[in-house]
Amino acid sequence: xxxxxxxxxxxxxxxxxxxxxxxxxxxxxxxxxxxxxxxxxxxxxxxxxxxxxxxxxxxxxxxxxxxxxxxxxxxxxxxxxxxxxxxxxxxxxxxxxxxxxxxxxxxxxxxxxxxxxxxxxxxxxxxxxxxxxxxxxxxxxxxxxxxxxxxxxxxxxxxxxxxxxxxxxxxxxxxxxxxxxxxxxxxxxxxxxxxxxxxxxxxxxxxxxxxxxxxxxxxxxxxxxxxxxxxxxxxxxxxxxxxxxxxxxxxxxxxxxxxxxxxxxxxxxxxxxxxxxxxxxxxxxxxxxxxxxxxxxxxxxxxxxxxxxxxxxxxxxxxxxxxxxxxxxxxxxxxxxxxxxxxxxxxxxxxxxxxxxxxxxxxxxxxxxxxxxxxxxxxxxxxxxxxxxxxxxxxxxxxxxxxxxxxxxxxxxxxxxxxxxxxxxxxxxxxxxx
Amino acid sequence: xxxxxxxxxxxxxxxxxxxxxxxxxxxxxxxxxxxxxxxxxxxxxxxxxxxxxxxxxxxxxxxxxxxxxxxxxxxxxxxxxxxxxxxxxxxxxxxxxxxxxxxx
Numbered sequence: 062x063x064x065x066x067x068x069x070x071x072x073x074x075x076x077x078x079x080x081x082x083x084x085x086x087x088x089x090x091x092x093x094x095x096x097x098x099x100x101x102x103x104x105x106x107x108x109x110x111x112x113x114x115x116x117x118x119x120x121x122x123x124x125x126x127x128x129x130x131x132x133x134x135x136x137x138x139x140x141x142x143x144x145x146x147x148x149x150x151x152x153x154x155x156x157x158x159x160x161x162x163x164x165x166x167x168x169x170x171x172x173x174x175x176x177x178x179x180x181x182x183x184x185x186x187x188x189x190x191x192x193x194x195x196x197x198x199x200x201x202x203x204x205x206x207x208x209x210x211x212x213x214x215x216x217x218x219x220x221x222x223x224x225x226x227x228x229x230x231x232x233x234x235x236x237x238x239x240x241x242x243x244x245x246x247x248x249x250x251x252x253x254x255x256x257x258x259x260x261x262x263x264x265x266x267x268x269x270x271x272x273x274x275x276x277x278x279x280x281x282x283x284x285x286x287x288x289x290x291x292x293x294x295x296x297x298x299x300x301x302x303x304x305x306x307x308x309x310x311x312x313x314x315x316x317x318x319x320x321x322x323x324x325x326x327x328x329x330x331x332x333x334x335x336x337x338x339x340x341x342x343x344x345x346x347x348x349x350x351x352x353x354x355x356x357x358x359x360x361x362x363x364x365x366x367x368x369x370x371x372x373x374x375x376x377x378x379x380x381x382x383x384x385x386x387x388x389x390x391x392x393x394x395x396x397x398x399x400x401x402x403x404x405x406x407x408x409x410x411x412x413x414x415x416x417x418x419x420x421x422x423x424x425x426x427x428x429x430x431x432x433x434x435x436x437x438x439x440x441x442x443x444x445x446x447x448x449x450x451x452x453x454x455x456x457x458x459x460x461x462x463x464x465x466x467x468x469x470x471x472x473x474x475x476x477x478x479x480x481x482x483x484x485x486x487x488x489x490x491x492x493x494x495x
Numbered sequence: 496x497x498x499x500x501x502x503x504x505x506x507x508x509x510x511x512x513x514x515x516x517x518x519x520x521x522x523x524x525x526x527x528x529x530x531x532x533x534x535x536x537x538x539x540x541x542x543x544x545x546x547x548x549x550x551x552x553x554x555x556x557x558x559x560x561x562x563x564x565x566x567x568x569x570x571x572x573x574x575x576x577x578x579x580x581x582x583x584x585x586x587x588x589x590x591x592x593x594x595x596x597x598x599x
Contacts, residue, residue: 073503
């Protein structure tokens with residue numbers, strides 16, 4: 062990577078995430094789970110991976126592949142959000158409590174994404190609503206917490222599932238081909254899955270016709286940017302599968318080094334949890350885009366399409382992982398020394414999948430609550446902000462969250478009287494972090 | 496030596512290809528264009544960075560105006576003397592180009 066390439070990557074990071082002050086190009090000098098994972102993922106890529114680590118700004122991992130190099134951007138806040146949403150999936154509690162917590166966590170994430178897009182008032186409203194009238198909160202894991210987790214299946218999946226997905230955008234064509242040869246990744250199979258999802262989630266027949274017509278045009282156009290076109294879903298699903306396979310390989314290499322015996326059932330469950338967490342974060346990101354362009358939304362139905370795409374990807378990854386008999390086809394990617402997933406018992410696999418699916422129902426109801434709030438008249442109710450404001454200095458968790466929001470707003474150059482009021486209430490936490 | 500400025504542009508694939516073609520016509524100018532791939536994110540967002548002098552920026556004015564006119568681009572100009580300026584409309588870009596000519 063020459064100086065011009067590096068300036069290009071750094072400028073793109075700042076244009077995408079905000080004017081972050083620090084961008085680190087990670088060295089490989091030390092052997093850590095991260096460098097080991099990248100090394101293993103690189104075996105499927107045509108050139109070395111350059112990993113750029115960012116702590117500030119709007120959470121997002123992304124990649125900028127071309128014919129010469131693969132810079133991958135790793136954002137520690139994205140990692141914290143993955144840890145938070147995973148905790149949501151594994152929290153013991155009644156469905157109603159889980160739905161409430163999920164709705165609040167979704168609003169918090171949406172607030173961060175709205176702030177990035179310049180919808181400051183809406184972002185503050187979501188942040189305020191996420192904390193109002195609740196006595197039960199989920200503590201967010203910090204980067205420190207996540208760094209100090211025991212190195213096991215959970216650690217590997219929380220840290221590396223999303224990273225593996227991004228590296229998946231730069232894999233060699235022969236590796237991608239091995240993956241797409243699986244029946245569940247064929248364009249025909251994917252188009253059929255999306256079509257079934259349109260049927261299942263669109264009760265109105267006129268709306269169904271409109272969506273099918275958009276999909277028909279998108280599937281006929283190689284360069285379509287429709288989220289749910291079969292090609293686009295296939296591209297993302299290949300990255301999901303590549304990541305899952307690389308996690309298998311990584312667990313097989315990393316866990317013995319810390320004297321941890323690999324449990325294929327736990328690994329399978331953690332892959333599903335990390336993947337489900339990632340998708341919930343993505344849905345919140347897409348919901349925040351809702352305000353961006355109503356004209357494009359009406360024409361392209363991006364929100365509905367992105368939901369179909371996410372559901373289809375989820376269906377594909379589960380089907381591929383559950384298909385133990387077909388796993389040998391992936392040996393060129395994961396290496397012949399590994400057979401943990403092949404030893405999974407079908408009953409245990411189904412148990413894991415059912416557990417994650419059962420948690421997904423209340424969690425997605427929570428997302429729907431957040432979505433309803435965005436389009437409700439409450440979005441303009443100033444009482445919500447003024448009721449929330451005094452709680453910022455009274456509750457440490459609320460104060461720390463508000464301080465993070467204010468820091469991001471300042472970094473992005475967003476300034477409103479409400480942000481100033483929030484900064485005043487959160488001053489103790491703002492000063493503590495400086 | 497004439498100072499160079501960076502143009503950072505986020506656009507779609509069509510816009511990125513148009514800019515690559517135009518920059519290829521300029522001697523000593525450099526360009527990078529790559530698709531931003533995020534998890535399930537917007538599938539057609541490209542990041543473009545071009546390094547040009549004020550003399551040659553004129554060649555890019557027309558294609559950039561086209562992209563801005565279509566509403567599918569965001570331009571950041573990073574000039575050694577005036578720093579970073581962002582523009583999203585044709586009018587903003589015209590004003591910045593005039594300002595650049597004055598300081599260069």
